[in-house]
Amino acid sequence: MIEIKDLHKSYKVGKNALHVLKGINFNIEEGELVAIMGSSGSGKSTLLNIIGMLDVADKGSYTLDGVPIKDLDETKAAKYRNKFLGFIFQSFNLINYKTALENVALPLYYQKVPRKERNEKAMKYLKDVGIDDWATHLPSELSGGQKQRVAIARAMAAESKVLLADEPTGALDSTTSYEVMQLIQEINDSGKTILVVTHENDIANMCKRIVLLKDGVIIEDKKINQVWASDHV
């Protein structure tokens, strides 16, 4: 599903170049649930941003679902993001003047899905994450866990190939975190490829594979026995 070869990325900080990714090589198959771990500054968010086409690598190749991702202009990147990727952010990033339903329907709006169909689909995904009762509520009226569920529903609504989650439980307490992880595991079980960036071991252990980053290189890449989040709840 995702093939990354010799990926380099550096940022200019003042006069110095900060070499963040120093040759990343890894592949992700369809249906995997991968945790990218590492301390802050290890380059894990940068890697996720490049995979999410929010950022561009300096060197190396990146293929997503057989499509080489290169020479993207903003319009093309936006189309690819919409088609291939669903984002889940640490701070939820819901649009605060839109209801839960409208938030979930937003990627479908950009896919030019007709209004009625869009709302039906959005409702279905809200039901899948278990908060269809809150469809007409604004994000400010929802708890953190509920917000993240809305965000997950939104990421799924686009029916993308890959879900990218950047510290999805970073702003949640552990009980809620496990609930969210349980949801992510369920989505993964239904066949969706998911990448989770985290620095928490218990969250990483709920994935099927852990990729450990340190100073811009992968120092460990192992398949693990998944811990079921439902056991913790």
Next chain:
Amino acid sequence: MLIFNRDTWQEIFGSIQKNKARTIITVIGVLWGIFIYIVLSGAAKGLDNGFEERFADVAMNSMFAWAQQTSVPYAGFKTGRPIQLKLTDVQVLNTRIPEIQYIAPRIVKGAFGGAAGSVVHGQRTGSYNVYGDYPVLSKIFTQKIYIGGRFINNGDIEEDRKVCVIGERTKKELFKKDEDPIGKYIRIDNVFFRVIGVAKFEEGGGFAQDGDINIPFSTFRKLYNTGDDVGWLAIAAYDDADVIKVEGDVKNILKKIHKISPEDDRALGSFNLGEIFNKINGFAKGLTFLSMVVGIATIVAGVIGIGNILLISVKERTKELGVRRALGATPSEVRGQIILESVFLTMVAGIFGIVLGSFVLKGIDVLTQDSDIPYTNPTVPIPLVLGALFIMVVLGTLIGLIPAQRAVSIKPIDALREE
């Protein structure tokens, strides 16, 4: 089409409603601009109409010419020679100046210093200015005659009839309150005249009085033994003629006939209504122009305000725009949305401003209805309103481009990183 899509509008309303107070205050800026524009240009038009109404009874491009004394010796005549206009001048002017539509020689007893005619009816007496007139006068100055009466006609002239048209005041002073003067006889300087009409007196213009008596010119010259003498000439040029040029031509020809030096500026007097009208029209036009400039400048200021606010709003919404981009909004979609917001706010402001301005104009119209202020039917021509709206759409688009470009220039990753 983006504009007709319900979703587009929902997006726009959503983001506009986010900060209602600020949006409203911003909109008021543009609203004020178009309001000023509408009220000022409507008021200017109202004044214009008011002046026009006041002079409605007078041919706009009319003039008077009269004779005075020469001030330059010429052709063997010494200076200070009094000039007398003659009836024959009228024919000459008529044939030589094609721009003249109507020419009415007039003569008066009284008015300019002489003794007025003494008029008697029954036990009542009075002295009034007596004018010798041709029927054509009514083409230059509309004569409003009360029902049942008429103005002097050609038959009166040809047969030197002793008939007269009297003014409203004359009627009131000489006749009993409920007495119909038509067909009655009054004695003007000891000659009996039959009253054929009562002229309604209209204020404005300032050329006539409410006590004037008009009799046929031919009768006048016999009554007062004035021969071919003409007091002055009232002339109306065709609508498309340049009345100032006609005025010059008339004077030049009269100078030739009466052997006046071409350099003599004082021998002939003239008064050009067209020039006065042009001045008033110029004033009204200037006012319209000024109101347009002021209005458009205010609109521009308001639209800049909208641009400013959108710029702030884009800055505030950086993160939201980043999320939208991450979810698949293309730069052109983001840009389009912000430009539409700008245009929409401008249009709403504009339409409210137009409506409010129209109400105020109507209010002024009602308030000044019975007053002396020359102000009638204040309107703003539709093309000007549409023009203003068009300008606003263009300005709204242009000014919207700035925040839109700003919104697009922020990379989604930077936008998302911003906390």
